[in-house]
Each structure stands twice: as structure tokens, then as C-alpha cells.
Amino acid sequence: YFDNNDMSGARRHANNALDVDDKVSDAYQVLALIAEREGDRDLADSNFRRAISLDRDNSRARNNYAAMLFSQERYRESYEQLEMVASDTSYEGRALAFEGLGRSALPMGQLVDARSSFQRALQLDGNLFIAALELSLLEFGQKDYITARRHYQSYLTIIEFLQLPHTPRALLAGIQIEGYFGNEELVENFTLVLSTLYPNAPEYQQLQRLSDAN
Numbered sequence: 001y002f003d004n005n006d007m008s009g010a011r012r013h014a015n016n017a018l019d020v021d022d023k024v025s026d027a028y029q030v031l032a033l034i035a036e037r038e039g040d041r042d043l044a045d046s047n048f049r050r051a052i053s054l055d056r057d058n059s060r061a062r063n064n065y066a067a068m069l070f071s072q073e074r075y076r077e078s079y080e081q082l083e084m085v086a087s088d089t090s091y092e093g094r095a096l097a098f099e100g101l102g103r104s105a106l107p108m109g110q111l112v113d114a115r116s117s118f119q120r121a122l123q124l125d126g127n128l129f130i131a132a133l134e135l136s137l138l139e140f141g142q143k144d145y146i147t148a149r150r151h152y153q154s155y156l157t158i159i160e161f162l163q164l165p166h167t168p169r170a171l172l173a174g175i176q177i178e179g180y181f182g183n184e185e186l187v188e189n190f191t192l193v194l195s196t197l198y199p200n201a202p203e204y205q206q207l208q209r210l211s212d213a214n
Helices: 007-020 025-037 041-054 059-071 075-086 094-108 111-124 129-141 145-162 168-180 184-197 202-213
Strands: none
Touching: 007 025, 025 041, 025 059, 041 059, 059 075, 059 094, 075 094, 094 111, 094 129, 111 129, 129 145, 129 168, 145 168, 168 184, 168 202, 184 202
């Protein structure tokens, strides 16, 4: 029901399950997802915690809870939940959990943890374009330009295959990394896309500052 955007049906189904057994972890997880979708953050938080307390091995509930925490910029809490998920070798979304670990580590300044998490994510699933992009930025920041470019080229390959648009962050990364190697055609193309589609993005403002500095 939830996946079909039928919130009333999903809520009814979850509540029916709880009427039979009030200790069904997945039912509370569904109620948490509904509450989150409807903007009831406190209720969502409470239901996620209830789901996890009933089944500490419910990695799907932990992963979904971590996603909500990340969206609320509660990065430490998100990281802690994802550590548990990533340690579950039977969880089918483990690669994405490692990618989430890396994303949660970045705003906390844990760059070493972020790098190792992104590397592990790509080891499990080579098609995770966010992990590839973030690794390219981390390596560029460490002045390992060759490795940065290798990861960025991987990102480009995945994005082209999936036919996904570039984010402002990815465009600026390409301008910086490929600019270092003198790839003027890509730099001009990405600069045009960034300025045309995302003129109000922080990344475009950053590009302007970098251009002024040069």
C-alpha cells in the first residue's frame, strides 16, 4: 500500500497487524514511514524507535530511520544507525548503507571514515554514483588528482548509463577535476549547464568566486 502511495490503506493494514500482535516491528516501521511522509516527524521518530526496540535486527527499519535522521541533519544519529545496518551481512541494501555512512560522515568532518565507507560501498556495488562522486571529491581535496579523476570518470560512466542528470555538486566537481587536466571542452560544457540550470546554486556562486580568484 505504501509503495503505491495509498497511505490510508497502509495505515489500516499496519494497525490491523498490531491488533493481532502489538509487537510487530515492521508494522511500526510502516506507521513511521507514513508519519514521515505526512510531515509528523515526532510521531515518525517514535514509531521508528518502537520498531527497532522490538527487533534490533530490523535493518530495513534502521536504514529508513537513518534516512530520516540524515534529512533532518542529525548526522551523528544517522551514522550510528547505519553502522548497525552495514554490519548486517544479510541485508540486501548493505552497499547503500555504506554509501549512507559516508554521506553522514562528511558533514561531521570524518573524512577518513567517509572515504573508507564510500570505498566499501563501491566494492559491494560498483554502480553507486554518489559514492564514486564523493570519492573523487575527497581525493581531489587530498591532491591525489589521478585517483580523483578515475573516480570521476566512473561517476560519469554510471550517470550516462542510468541517463540521470548531473547535480550542481557533480558539475562543479567535473569543472575542477577535469579543469586540472586541461579538459577545456568538458569544463566549458559543464560551466554552461551549471550557469544555465542552476544559477542560484551555492556551487555556481563558488565557481564564480574561484573564477574571480584566478
